[in-house]
Amino acid sequence: MTARLFKGAEYLVTEVTKDDVFTPEDFTDEQRQIGETTTQFVLNEVAPHHEEMENHNFDVVVQLMKRCGELGLLMIDTPEKYGGLDLDKATSMLVAEKIAPAGSFSVTYSAHTGIGTLPLVYYGTMEQKEKYLSKIISGEWVAAYCLTEPDSGSDALGAKATAVLSADKKYYLLNGTKQFITNGAFATLYTIFAKVDKEHFTAFLVERNTEGLSVGAEEKKLGIRGTSTTQIILENAKVPVENLLGKIGKGHKIAFNVLNIGRFKLGAGVTGAAKHSLGDAIKYAVERKQFGVPIASFGAIKEKIADMTAEIYAAESLVYRLAGMIDNKLATIAQDTPNYYETYQKGIEEYAIECAIAKVFCSEVLADVVDEVVQIYGGYGFVQGYPAERYYRDERINRIFEGTNEINRLLIPGTILARAMKDELPLKSEAKKAFKELTSSSSEGSKAAGPFAAEKTLLANLKKIFLVLTWGSVKKHMTGIKNEQEILMAVAEIAINTFAIESAVLRAEKIMPGLSKAKKESVSAAVKVFTFNAAEQTATAARKAAYFIEKGGSLAELLSGIGRFTTYDATGLLQAKRQLADAAIEAEKYIF
Amino acid sequence: MKILVCIKQVPDMASRFKVNGDGTWYDETDLAFRMNEYDEYAVEQAVQLKEQQGSTPDITVLSIGPDRVGEMIKKAMAMGCDRGVHIQDKDSFRKDPWQIASAIAGFARDKKFDLIFFGMQSQDRGSGQVGAMVAEILGIACATTVVGFAFADGVVTAKRELEGGIRAVVKLKLPALITCQLGLNTPRYPTLPNIMKAKKKELLALPIADFLKEKELVATASAYPPAKKGTGLVLEGDVNDMVGKLVGILKEKTKVVK
Numbered sequence: 001m002t003a004r005l006f007k008g009a010e011y012l013v014t015e016v017t018k019d020d021v022f023t024p025e026d027f028t029d030e031q032r033q034i035g036e037t038t039t040q041f042v043l044n045e046v047a048p049h050h051e052e053m054e055n056h057n058f059d060v061v062v063q064l065m066k067r068c069g070e071l072g073l074l075m076i077d078t079p080e081k082y083g084g085l086d087l088d089k090a091t092s093m094l095v096a097e098k099i100a101p102a103g104s105f106s107v108t109y110s111a112h113t114g115i116g117t118l119p120l121v122y123y124g125t126m127e128q129k130e131k132y133l134s135k136i137i138s139g140e141w142v143a144a145y146c147l148t149e150p151d152s153g154s155d156a157l158g159a160k161a162t163a164v165l166s167a168d169k170k171y172y173l174l175n176g177t178k179q180f181i182t183n184g185a186f187a188t189l190y191t192i193f194a195k196v197d198k199e200h201f202t203a204f205l206v207e208r209n210t211e212g213l214s215v216g217a218e219e220k221k222l223g224i225r226g227t228s229t230t231q232i233i234l235e236n237a238k239v240p241v242e243n244l245l246g247k248i249g250k251g252h253k254i255a256f257n258v259l260n261i262g263r264f265k266l267g268a269g270v271t272g273a274a275k276h277s278l279g280d281a282i283k284y285a286v287e288r289k290q291f292g293v294p295i296a297s298f299g300a301i302k303e304k305i306a307d308m309t310a311e312i313y314a315a316e317s318l319v320y321r322l323a324g325m326i327d328n329k330l331a332t333i334a335q336d337t338p339n340y341y342e343t344y345q346k347g348i349e350e351y352a353i354e355c356a357i358a359k360v361f362c363s364e365v366l367a368d369v370v371d372e373v374v375q376i377y378g379g380y381g382f383v384q385g386y387p388a389e390r391y392y393r394d395e396r397i398n399r400i401f402e403g404t405n406e407i408n409r410l411l412i413p414g415t416i417l418a419r420a421m422k423d424e425l426p427l428k429s430e431a432k433k434a435f436k437e438l439t440s441s442s443s444e445g446s447k448a449a450g451p452f453a454a455e456k457t458l459l460a461n462l463k464k465i466f467l468v469l470t471w472g473s474v475k476k477h478m479t480g481i482k483n484e485q486e487i488l489m490a491v492a493e494i495a496i497n498t499f500a501i502e503s504a505v506l507r508a509e510k511i512m513p514g515l516s517k518a519k520k521e522s523v524s525a526a527v528k529v530f531t532f533n534a535a536e537q538t539a540t541a542a543r544k545a546a547y548f549i550e551k552g553g554s555l556a557e558l559l560s561g562i563g564r565f566t567t568y569d570a571t572g573l574l575q576a577k578r579q580l581a582d583a584a585i586e587a588e589k590y591i592f
Numbered sequence: 593m594k595i596l597v598c599i600k601q602v603p604d605m606a607s608r609f610k611v612n613g614d615g616t617w618y619d620e621t622d623l624a625f626r627m628n629e630y631d632e633y634a635v636e637q638a639v640q641l642k643e644q645q646g647s648t649p650d651i652t653v654l655s656i657g658p659d660r661v662g663e664m665i666k667k668a669m670a671m672g673c674d675r676g677v678h679i680q681d682k683d684s685f686r687k688d689p690w691q692i693a694s695a696i697a698g699f700a701r702d703k704k705f706d707l708i709f710f711g712m713q714s715q716d717r718g719s720g721q722v723g724a725m726v727a728e729i730l731g732i733a734c735a736t737t738v739v740g741f742a743f744a745d746g747v748v749t750a751k752r753e754l755e756g757g758i759r760a761v762v763k764l765k766l767p768a769l770i771t772c773q774l775g776l777n778t779p780r781y782p783t784l785p786n787i788m789k790a791k792k793k794e795l796l797a798l799p800i801a802d803f804l805k806e807k808e809l810v811a812t813a814s815a816y817p818p819a820k821k822g823t824g825l826v827l828e829g830d831v832n833d834m835v836g837k838l839v840g841i842l843k844e845k846t847k848v849v850k
Contacts, residue, residue: 029663033670033787040781072784085784516621586608 005332006325009353009416011499012463013430018510021503022090022324024316025511031091038098041071046102053104053226056218058186061108061226062142069139074113078121082133089330090323093268100272103394104226111182114265116143118258119191119203122341123246128205132189144187146178146232147255154407156255157201161194161234172196172204172244174237184215184230192232193251200249204239212237223393257345260355262402264322267358270366270398271315277391278308279589281373286588302581304372309584310529312369313592315362317503322354353415356408357496363398363405370395409492410485413470416495417481431471434464438561445565451512454569455505455531459498461565462538466494469545476549487548493541497534504530522583522591525576532570539566593649596705597638598696599631599668601661602716616812617685627664630711632779633772637741638709639672640777650674654699656692656800657684669790670782676793681800688808693725698803700730705767707748712737712771723771733764737773
């Protein structure tokens with residue numbers, strides 16, 4: 001385990017080294033075995049039922065959840081005291097990644113183990129945990145989380161559902177409609193958010209057979225058709241007072257904190273889905289012959305394979321680095337700490353920015369990947385019966401749920417600025433230094449030495465660009481910056497790509513000594529290919545932000561600085577792409 | 593009851609193999625290793641027997657090889673074996689079946705195992721000799737290529753797969769050794785709680801030198817991929833041109849036309 005503890009977003013104002021990052025290569029034998037059990041389960045037990053699930057045979061889904069319970073896949077994040085395993089987040093993410101090839105079923109699984117189970121684990125009383133947790137971790141009961149309403153999605157606190165204490169003070173009577181509830185049709189325990197006395201946002205544990213609770217019709221969806229998505233309708237639903245979760249008026253904490261883990265876990269899941277679909281596309285490209293040769297031998301296809309491999313490598317590096325950061329933080333909290341889960345929540349919340357980054361970055365990697373996977377399949381990618389079409393449809397929801405990518409992007413600079421205002425991050429002082437450098441026409445910025453010097457130079461400079469633009473926009477708009485969403489979106493892009501490049505580079509540097517010559521070449525190639533693409537995107541975002549913020553001479557100065565500070569020497573890019581593609585084509589799968 | 597299961601770690605058979613530097617084995621670089629498929633049947637059968645016998649049998653799982661085999665031994669313990677023995681040998685791939693069998697027998701000789709399970713062969717070397725040799729050295733009963741297994745009243749009833757689709761049932765008194773064939777059972781994958789419990793089980797590491805006194809009887813002279821068959825060539829165009837081309841090729845590549 002790495003030991004240096006980072007503050008959230010601290011990476012933007014400090015230099016992180018290879019010894020500070022956790023990588024997939026650091027997994028223990030036990031973690032790898034847990035990953036293998038998950039893979040075997042998906043391959044042998046889930047995959048054969050795929051069609052049935054897509055056709056809404058939810059009995060199969062419920063049976064498979066029980067099987068997950070037998071294998072222990074539902075107890076990873078639950079405390080040992082209640083029969084769980086209480087494993088670290090890295091393990092939890094690895095399982096999320098390995099279960100992803102199960103498609104729709106992985107969404108059922110994630111909703112159950114994440115937003116379905118964690119509110120109870122974090123905020124439940126001992127009585128509530130004793131009553132429900134054993135049923136949830138055995139798969140006997142399936143859990144669902146009901147926050148969204150027909151008129152409130154991103155604006156979760158705008159919920160209209162109400163809870164009123166009954167005259168005999170034994171029940172809360174819940175009224176309202178919850179929308180897009182994953183596992184809605186077959187869940188047996190719902191965590192439902194409603195406002196007590198139309199004012200105090202509060203969570204409740206509501207059993208399926210509660211009088212007044214009914215399940216709406218199945219939504220007809222673009223993708224993940226093997227999941228159940230329904231409304232949950234509450235008409236004077238009688239919820240016993242002892243099923244109130246946490247405190248009255250504190251529902252927003254529950255709602256938002258579990259989303260941090262949910263976002264991060266989604267990052268791991270989509271990375272697994274990306275690996276899986278890339279593997280299929282490579283196999284297809286090797287088999288499919290045009291002009292008498294496999295299409296995998298064409299440069300046009302090879303470049304796609306190289307780009308996808310490099311992007312997934314970055315996503316994977318990012319997700320497990322974040323797992324390590326959170327695990328390090330959580331490991332500092334003693335189990336017997338009073339208010340253990342409150343401290344634990346704060347530990348996770350520290351990395352709300354990185355969790356949002358993981359969600360946005362990894363889901364967009366998957367989006368790029370499935371798009372190119374369809375392209376590689378050509379006409380066969382556009383028809384059912386080949387898997388590409390389903391990967392393409394199933395992907396789309398990931399950029400919408402667990403907080404849209406827009407909400408998550410806005411959250412990145414928003415949270416960074418809020419922390420800077422509270423002096424938790426030295427944004428202002430660092431930005432001033434960076435501004436001097438960036439606007440000095442002779443400065444090329446930082447110069448790193450040693451392995452991956454070109455990438456590290458770029459990283460140090462991208463951080464400066466982020467600081468200058470973010471601080472510049474605050475200076476200009478003051479508190480009104482929160483209404484300048486276009487600027488916030490652009491600077492978020494810089495923060496996201498910087499974290500991704502850094503994760504890719506540091507992982508490479510850390511694992512390099514233990515690799516074979518061929519693997520070394522592949523890792524270096526992946527870093528080069530990814531860094532080049534990400535640097536170009538970041539430069540565009542930075543220039544856009546500059547145009548949004550400045551004009552005249554200041555703009556010219558800024559643009560010139562951005563030009564110098566986003567320069568990345570990608571000499572050998574073509575060879576790197578071909579090398580990476582050839583390695584992936586030989587292995588016929590994602591190679592790292 | 594004491595049970596021994598002997599397992600080997602082999603490369604993922606979907607790998608692309610290359611011959612190693614001295615041309616006697618495959619190059620291990622960047623290969624992913626896993627438990628030999630037949631050995632999984634052996635572990636599963638031992639664990640099933642333990643479950644049927646009300647948990648009294650004690651199962652030792654043994655493997656010979658470099659450090660990497662530790663992970664596989666842990667998997668066998670997560671499947672239900674009670675203790676692990678890793679006989680450390682970085683060069684186990686250079687040992688012939690006789691040496692491997694001698695080392696295993698050297699370990700097992702004074703341990704009084706009632707039953708020993710092997711896979712019927714390894715997926716990489718495929719000699720299929722080691723199990724039978726161990727039985728011979730220890731002087732115990734042996735049945736190979738077993739596809740059915742039952743144990744009652746101190747007698748093993750094993751169904752063997754013969755050539756030509758014939759099965760044979762054999763009975764063995766303990767101590768006995770069997771080698772397991774595809775179809776015997778479906779190996780379980782370990783549950784998460786069992787994976788974590790296995791972490792606490794004993795895993796002994798012992799040097800190969802403690803058990804191996806024998807010289808090799810069979811030396812591998814060379815290992816190589818079979819020669820690739822040439823791909824066909826399709827001639828197209830005018831018949832006269834094609835004949836011309838064909839004669840040219842025959843002159844160049846063969847001695848048919850002079």
